[in-house]
Amino acid sequence: MSTEVFVAGAAVHPFGKHRGTPTDELGYRAVSELMVTAGVDPGLVDVGFGGSVYGGSLLAQRVMQRVGVSGQPVFTVENACASGASAVNLAWQAVASGSVECAIAFGAENLSAFGGGTLPLTTNDIEIAQGMVMPAAYAMRAQRYLYDWGAAAEDLTNVSIKNRRNGAGNPRAHFQKEVTRDDVDNSRPVADPLRLLHCCPNSDGAAAVVLCSERVAAGLPGPHVRVAASVVRSGRFSTSYRDMTWPDITERTANAAYAQSGFTPDDLDLVELHDAFAIAELLHAEALGIAERGKAHAAVATGQFDRDGRVAVSPSGGLLSRGHPVGATGVAQICEAYWQLTEQAGVLQVPGAHVALTHVTGGGIFGVDNGACAVHILSNR
């Protein structure tokens, strides 16, 4: 793995409710916009990867053939919430290995097809058979975190307020409206201590990036940023005692990414992490090493994670604002980081951003913190 890999273009189909727009159409719109804005000719593309959980068989082929990428190797990837980021990781592997020079990776999802409520999880799982749903899994982590570290429900609300404030300026976000503490406190309880506004919405959307060698990037019209690390890990299975306030899969994935990139948590200017629920930002910030153990709630409360803070966390609004079309989320995070590092983030811009980390983790199966986790580190130098 010696060839350097670059992101040389990004596109997002705005997240939200797009009932009646199938997953392959959402994916097509994102990839099509990417090809135009990044100036990528279909003949330049050596390989394509598409991530989705519910998009069905051969989603990537159904999308890529519509932009003229037809005949090249194309793969459809399922890895729960990390599906899109896993597609990016596979594209990175292909370019880093030197076997190809240009790859497209996208993620696409339509969750409106399921109606409202909690998402259907994997079947034949002992915890799901007992009535487990994702909000309950994070609610129990939240209860234990608050108990262990002397935090309170208002600390969770601080995360929702910050990320909804960030997302208010993001034209790609599902929710583009700030919320007040009263809004959160008065929202419907979902799984104690989590209320509706502590939870990300189920969204529809798509995102796409082009990954390529420096030679190919130099021939494209737009700016490019270096992929300093691309790492995927699986959950470590255990049915014994487990500290559920410490997402070990995130720690292991992040540590591998820091080792690969040579960067440390102190080098990060911004982080787009997996805040599917408000508690998740606290757990993951600690496991990513941008807050001390048990102190992430204090970091949020004192503004350290604000856009102009010590390290901007979810400056795009995170999953809490942007929404969570599961397979698309990881790619959208990389798009947002690309725009930050190329000074194209507009009102979302983190001043002087040079190094960005994106983190997505998911998969509600028993015995693991999560089934799959992906971390990418991008740098503009």
Add this chain to the structure above:
Amino acid sequence: MTNSFAPPIERAIGAENFLTDGTRAVLRVTRCRDCGSAWFPARAQCSACASRDMTEELTSTSGIAYASSVVRVGPPGFEAPYVLAYVDVDGVRVLAHAQSAEALTPGTPVELCVAMIGADKDGPLLSYAVAPTTEGTSR
């Protein structure tokens, strides 16, 4: 004491994973003879060391709550609100319904019992569950 425990007679969720005396429940766990890892539900091969030398054990009827929540938006087949808890029982971490109106505080001692936790089109479904112990005994 476990002589009086037998597989559930009623329709049950995860019927193969526990025994009951009609009131209390014990869990069917496998333990690896090579590395000592405990698995619930039972598995034929150890997920830690890949050994196939596994032995079946039954747990006791008591555990300690690790975390808990009142679930207010549940999936089909379960009547919300209901209380879920992660409970540590003889070295295994188990998710179960809790017979309680509130979330169990971490550290609460619990007794394993059987309870109707859900339903399908043919009627109620039984499973293992936990109840906070009233005597306040802790291990």
